[in-house]
Amino acid sequence: MNEKLNIIYICFYVLLLADICFCDIDKLDTDEFDSFVTANPLVLILFKASKECPSCNKALEYLDRLPQPDLVQTEILKRYVMDDVIADRLGALDYPSIVYFRNGNPALYNGKLGSVDDIPELLEWLTQASQVATQDLFEDSFEHLTQASTGATTGDWFVLFYKPGCDDCMKILPSVESAAISVKYRMNFAKVDVEVNKKLAERFKITTCPYGILFKQGKMYPYEPGKFDTQSLIAFTETWYKNVKSSPVPKEPTAFDILTESIAMYIKQQVENPNKNWMLILGVPSVCLLLVIVIVYVFRKPEDSRQKHD
Structure with a gap:
């Protein structure tokens, strides 16, 4: 035995x-x-x-x-x-x-x-x-949910701008989600697909991915530590953001802003056109006239409304 x-x-x-x-x-x-x-x-x-x-x-x-x-x-x-x-x-x-x-x-x-x-x-x-903590933001929901440019009554937001086809971007998403889970009662985490939401990429001047921005009380703080591990992300959103230079959150472009930008782009394209002399003679004055009409209409509309009300 x-x-x-x-x-x-x-x-x-x-x-x-x-x-x-x-x-x-x-x-x-x-x-x-x-x-x-x-x-x-x-x-x-x-x-x-x-x-x-x-x-x-x-x-x-x-x-x-x-x-x-x-x-x-x-x-x-x-x-x-x-x-x-x-x-x-x-x-x-x-x-x-x-x-x-x-x-x-x-x-x-x-x-x-x-x-x-x-x-x-x-x-x-x-x-x-058990529930995903990182939200997906889109052009039609970004400002409504974050209220980033108005001072944010919905709290602070850390937003990751990424591309689905980028290996470096996809590699950090599990760590970003881990950080979102750890602070979900104190901070909002979200991600933006820049290929789908090109206007948001233009608005915040996103030229490289992955790129993180902390939106806090009408200001934005670029994520500069470089490491996208969970602890670094949490540390940045809680205290480390104070070490980077902030800037005001750019306003969401209005329909008028988009129109004027389109007109400016059109004029630039025509100036660079090989036949720019004819285009300048025929096209640019017409565009400028249209721009003047739009400006007059925008600024006169409130006055006309008040007169009708009286």
């Missing part, structure tokens, strides 16, 4: 030294990754190093013990992935890393999972993160 027990103990210690973890979490293959995280509402992915990684195995063991959060009704599916390319694509640069997908939207977990004591913190985060 003692010999059998000794054999069992020896086998146990051999497995412990080899750092082998037996758990019910399945490995997700590379070719199934994208379809799996988009087809299922809630997916929790642990990224493990492809080489020997004791801390990764420990994290996997604790993730296996992780219960379903009480306030999250939909089952969270847990998988682990060993693929450096996918991990890099999601900004999961350190192993082990945890990424939480909500209907395909990733959030990078900023906490630890190195012991049983870390499980309650992860459970709380999963509850807070």
Whole structure:
């Protein structure tokens, strides 16, 4: 009997030294990754190093013990992935890393999972993160939601301007979402697709992506730290923005602004035209006349309205 027990103990210690973890979490293959995280509402992915990684195995063991959060009704599916390319694509640069997908939207977990004591913190985060915190803004909703140029009664906003086809942009979105989750009761986080919302890109003079701006009380603060990790983003929105030069938020262009800009662009194009002499003689005076008529109409309209009212 003692010999059998000794054999069992020896086998146990051999497995412990080899750092082998037996758990019910399945490995997700590379070719199934994208379809799996988009087809299922809630997916929790642990990224493990492809080489020997004791801390990764420990994290996997604790993730296996992780219960379903009480306030999250939909089952969270847990998988682990060993693929450096996918991990890099999601900004999961350190192993082990945890990424939480909500209907395909990733959030990078900023906490630890190195012991049983870390499980309650992860459970709380999963509850807070079950709904996507980063809003999508568009040309027809930007000013209404942010009230950026009027002083903002809707609070402060950190807005990321990005391009879907930009690898650097897509890599930081999970960290931006993580920051949005951490401060969602104190700060609004949003993103703007500059390819879809070109007028917003022009309004804020966005020439490079990714580019972040903090809109706060009628002023805007460009994000200058360079690093788009979760802690740097939170630090900037809370205190570090005071170290950068702010500028007034440009007003939303009116229909008249757009018209005058179009006319100015037309005149510029005609001046650069090889047949500019004829175009200047025939076209520009007509455009200028139209501009004068518009200006007179705009400034006389309030007076006419008052006279009719009287």
